Amino acid sequence: MSKNKSEYLINRHDNQYEVVIGLEVHAQVSSQSKLFSTSSTKFGAEPNTQVSLVDAAFPGMLPVINEYCVKQAIKTGIGLKAKINKRSIFDRKNYFYADLPQGYQISQFKDPIVGEGKVILDMPDGQKEVGIERLHLEQDAGKSIHDLDPKNTFVDLNRSGVALMEIVSKPDLRSPDEVNAYIKKLRSIMRYLGTCDGNMQEGSLRADVNVSVRKKGSKDFGTRCEIKNVNSIKFMQMAIEYEANRQVDLIEDGQKIDQETRLFDTKKNETRSMRSKEDAHDYRYFPDPDLLPLEVSDDFIENLKSEIPELPDEKKKRFIEKFKLSPYEANILVSDIETSNYFENVIKKSDVKLATNWIIGELFAALNEKNLEITESPISAGNLSKLINLIKDGTISGKIAKTVFEQMMEGDKDPKKIVEEKGLKQESDPKALEALIDKVIDDNRDKATEYKSGKVKLFGFFVGQVMKVSGGKANPQLVNEILKKKL
Amino acid sequence: MSIDLKTIKHISKLSRISVDEKKAEKLAGDLNSIFEFIEKLNELKTDNVEPLTSVAETTLKLRSDKVESKNLREQVIKNSPKENEDYFVVPKVIE
Amino acid sequence: MSDITIQSLSLLVENIKSKKLSSSEVTKAFVDRSEKSKELNAYITEDYANALNKAKMFDEKPNLDLKLPGIPMAVKDLFCTKDLRTTAGSKILNNFVPTYESTVTQNIWNEGAILMGKLNCDEFAMGSSNETSFFGNVQNPIDKNLVPGGSSGGSSSAVAAQLTPITIGTDTGGSIRQPASFTGTVGLKPTYGSCSRYGIVAFASSLDQAGPMAQNVKDCALLQEVISTYDEKDSTSIDFKRNEYSKELTKNIKGKKIGIPKEYRVDGMPKEIEDLWKKGIEYAKDCGAEIIDISLPHTNYALPTYYIVAPAEASSNLARYDGVKYGFRAEGENLIDMYEKTRSEGFGAEVQRRIMIGTYVLSSGYYDAYYLKAQKVRKLIKNDFDDAYKKVDAILTPSTPSSAFKIGEKTNDPVSMYLNDIFTVPVNLAGLPGISIPAGHDARGYPLGLQIIGRAFDEQNILNIAYAMEEKINFKNNITDWWIK
Ligand SMILES: [Mg+2]
Numbered sequence A: 001m002s003k004n005k006s007e008y009l010i011n012r013h014d015n016q017y018e019v020v021i022g023l024e025v026h027a028q029v030s031s032q033s034k035l036f037s038t039s040s041t042k043f044g045a046e047p048n049t050q051v052s053l054v055d056a057a058f059p060g061m062l063p064v065i066n067e068y069c070v071k072q073a074i075k076t077g078i079g080l081k082a083k084i085n086k087r088s089i090f091d092r093k094n095y096f097y098a099d100l101p102q103g104y105q106i107s108q109f110k111d112p113i114v115g116e117g118k119v120i121l122d123m124p125d126g127q128k129e130v131g132i133e134r135l136h137l138e139q140d141a142g143k144s145i146h147d148l149d150p151k152n153t154f155v156d157l158n159r160s161g162v163a164l165m166e167i168v169s170k171p172d173l174r175s176p177d178e179v180n181a182y183i184k185k186l187r188s189i190m191r192y193l194g195t196c197d198g199n200m201q202e203g204s205l206r207a208d209v210n211v212s213v214r215k216k217g218s219k220d221f222g223t224r225c226e227i228k229n230v231n232s233i234k235f236m237q238m239a240i241e242y243e244a245n246r247q248v249d250l251i252e253d254g255q256k257i258d259q260e261t262r263l264f265d266t267k268k269n270e271t272r273s274m275r276s277k278e279d280a281h282d283y284r285y286f287p288d289p290d291l292l293p294l295e296v297s298d299d300f301i302e303n304l305k306s307e308i309p310e311l312p313d314e315k316k317k318r319f320i321e322k323f324k325l326s327p328y329e330a331n332i333l334v335s336d337i338e339t340s341n342y343f344e345n346v347i348k349k350s351d352v353k354l355a356t357n358w359i360i361g362e363l364f365a366a367l368n369e370k371n372l373e374i375t376e377s378p379i380s381a382g383n384l385s386k387l388i389n390l391i392k393d394g395t396i397s398g399k400i401a402k403t404v405f406e407q408m409m410e411g412d413k414d415p416k417k418i419v420e421e422k423g424l425k426q427e428s429d430p431k432a433l434e435a436l437i438d439k440v441i442d443d444n445r446d447k448a449t450e451y452k453s454g455k456v457k458l459f460g461f462f463v464g465q466v467m468k469v470s471g472g473k474a475n476p477q478l479v480n481e482i483l484k485k486k487l
Numbered sequence B: 001m002s003i004d005l006k007t008i009k010h011i012s013k014l015s016r017i018s019v020d021e022k023k024a025e026k027l028a029g030d031l032n033s034i035f036e037f038i039e040k041l042n043e044l045k046t047d048n049v050e051p052l053t054s055v056a057e058t059t060l061k062l063r064s065d066k067v068e069s070k071n072l073r074e075q076v077i078k079n080s081p082k083e084n085e086d087y088f089v090v091p092k093v094i095e
Numbered sequence C: 001m002s003d004i005t006i007q008s009l010s011l012l013v014e015n016i017k018s019k020k021l022s023s024s025e026v027t028k029a030f031v032d033r034s035e036k037s038k039e040l041n042a043y044i045t046e047d048y049a050n051a052l053n054k055a056k057m058f059d060e061k062p063n064l065d066l067k068l069p070g071i072p073m074a075v076k077d078l079f080c081t082k083d084l085r086t087t088a089g090s091k092i093l094n095n096f097v098p099t100y101e102s103t104v105t106q107n108i109w110n111e112g113a114i115l116m117g118k119l120n121c122d123e124f125a126m127g128s129s130n131e132t133s134f135f136g137n138v139q140n141p142i143d144k145n146l147v148p149g150g151s152s153g154g155s156s157s158a159v160a161a162q163l164t165p166i167t168i169g170t171d172t173g174g175s176i177r178q179p180a181s182f183t184g185t186v187g188l189k190p191t192y193g194s195c196s197r198y199g200i201v202a203f204a205s206s207l208d209q210a211g212p213m214a215q216n217v218k219d220c221a222l223l224q225e226v227i228s229t230y231d232e233k234d235s236t237s238i239d240f241k242r243n244e245y246s247k248e249l250t251k252n253i254k255g256k257k258i259g260i261p262k263e264y265r266v267d268g269m270p271k272e273i274e275d276l277w278k279k280g281i282e283y284a285k286d287c288g289a290e291i292i293d294i295s296l297p298h299t300n301y302a303l304p305t306y307y308i309v310a311p312a313e314a315s316s317n318l319a320r321y322d323g324v325k326y327g328f329r330a331e332g333e334n335l336i337d338m339y340e341k342t343r344s345e346g347f348g349a350e351v352q353r354r355i356m357i358g359t360y361v362l363s364s365g366y367y368d369a370y371y372l373k374a375q376k377v378r379k380l381i382k383n384d385f386d387d388a389y390k391k392v393d394a395i396l397t398p399s400t401p402s403s404a405f406k407i408g409e410k411t412n413d414p415v416s417m418y419l420n421d422i423f424t425v426p427v428n429l430a431g432l433p434g435i436s437i438p439a440g441h442d443a444r445g446y447p448l449g450l451q452i453i454g455r456a457f458d459e460q461n462i463l464n465i466a467y468a469m470e471e472k473i474n475f476k477n478n479i480t481d482w483w484i485k
């Protein structure tokens, strides 16, 4: 058995194996045009309509770098607390493939734009630091479509040349859960920075997953396999589980693990060797003679630093210190920039504690049910704030508030109007309540007698009856007080 | 050093140029005489020399993030030896 | 020879500007002569009808303020020309019609010149004799069965034979200067970054430069003035203050210090080359220049360096010719089979050889020993020039170690073919400007050239020196029109 809850170990016979994972995340830079050409990066266009002569590698066409993409990469580096390299070099990675028009990918090999950094993960048993090895800029390839024709492969070059940041982690991850937390954290940081939209369905975030296993306690790394281009967190986790177990089985069987590139088959839930990549993995990197060294000045970097917003880790710290949130609550609220913005808008004019509960509880549940993002919430931050104030000042009870909330979810209405229109205002007039209570006691004489003879449990029954007769509007605190006196 | 047929086959594979036995032998001969001549560089000690990639003593100029290229699909696939309306077409790729 | 085609570019411009000649007359003269000169095989693609048509249009509305008003011109088939086939001398681009124009040719058309056709060249500019072209040998108008040099062999032949008043070539290791020397014409390789590479079929990106080829230095200066512009579409284009080379041209080179590098006295160099060089030194002195002995100690390492750097870059630059997007495709059972057959059938032997060399020197395990080593030696070669230019303003050398050779003479010995570029290659490696001017004849009457190498961006200075020496040399090309029946 493992010592702490989150430790992920594979047991075989008497041996315990630890899994060592490193990720190469490919994050699409948010930009209008491509890294080295002026065609659009918009998702979902008709095939081959966003392809320039540069992207399709016509003779004599030359790359010219997009300044914004350089800035985006540096900003991301700053967000990863990483070293920014003032001089970096673009290299050619040479290989042949139908969707690689130049016959090489322009990437950065020896001198990347961003060096070592780190990312902090919040795991159930505490924080974990994951090292970042480097971040470099490179071109995306096009898309090969194999299933439109029995004899041919079709090639769409719309993605060809789109800017990617390849973010390489150190082999610091130890479980599928940590991988989940890592990807989400990276995504969150980049979304805060506006450098990558993190949209995994559209392929804006993919990862090559490097997996190896070793006996627990061992300091040496085992032979690793690289699972290429996995495009969802769930698949990454499944692929790791499958691959780690496959490797353990091989070791237990006394067999050798081949260092190789593998592919995750999402239908069969297994990884398998990609022989097609094997015979030509001598990439013959060399500096691209069409591009000079990229140099950025201290001023250039300082200017970008001044544009960096408060990032999730800092925001979390502030939420805990300033608003007295629990780490759990703070984590949830800072996880993406939109949620934290929403939260901060709500609490501008209303109670923090109530706001936290309503956002994490009711709002998230309701959005989840409708499959909506916080940015698509039918209830604006302003109106949620109003609703919370109605509770706080006693205009409505928490229970009535839920009814009002449900109505608000149907379309963004001012909660005050809903309360007025539907007459949902809380009854807090003692006289009116006394009359109501008298009537309830009168209608339930026998129960009142039983109560007096010691069956105190019946108090709840009377509260319930009063609330029912008042249509839920009676101020529950007052009802309690008056009932106690009258019974 | 000498470049053997196995090496020729390997680099022809990397270059995606098919070679038969006869061509490989001719290439091996040519390359060996060329490399014999290239080996002259070994006379020089270069341990402390900075490699020179480009003689242009300047750095990369940056362009602004503007979309200027319009839809060139017709232009781009017009020259293709095989295409349909929308795509470049190549023999089936087996993963 | 027609009295029009013997005219220099400068004279033709003058005659068109003064309306002594119309563009149509000039164009027709060069088209007629080109038509009669098919045996030279200088053209790959002719566009005469269009040229005559454009000339007519020019004459209808002549803009005489332009630098090349209505001047017809053929260019090396390495420049992409919109709507006109561009082959780079290769089967693999046999049917390629660009939808775009290279910056250099665009600059030329912007000044009023008219395209007559595309000139033959070695396949992808890889060669020194124009024998690697898929479209066949080019004859040197000096003598039948003599190579015109390469890779801009169609260009040198066409200028020497007066099929075009002027032309442009490209020079990666000597491809402008060597053919100029072999044909008795003038060729300038500008400083790296002076002319945009946009739209030029790439051979070795860190070495390639376009440049003018002409009958005389003044014409060369004028064309250089037109083609050299800063271009945002080429990241290696350099934004420096460009002279008006033809206007600023002067024969006054008094006091200029000219260096004579002792390492260019190579083993086995024919005596006539040695003599030519000595004569050149005397001419330079006559012009008032000061001669200074200098040393470029790494000269002997330039060719081996070049034959690593250029093929390495070429192996990658030519990866895009894969039968997918344009050009020739051989049928294959699967993608890899298609690639291998396409490239094996589409590229000629020399191109395949260089791709193999390049692939090898970049491949894992060999990168440091070859490619990295070559980059370091390239640095040493550049340092040699930097040191020399502390003492001198220009360097004078022979352009080539021999005069033109016979077709077929060197095709089976790649190394002896490569040795042709021994004097020109160091200039490309260091990114400097170099000009070859005709300076004499060998015993058989074949032309021989001298090379003047300048500081980076100092084209004006070497043009001036060439201009002054040209007058003293007073070279006459012996061309008999033997090919015109
Ligand atoms: Mg990878």
Ligand SMILES: [Zn+2]
Pocket (backbone or CB within 6 Å): A026, A138, A166
């Ligand atoms: Zn990558």
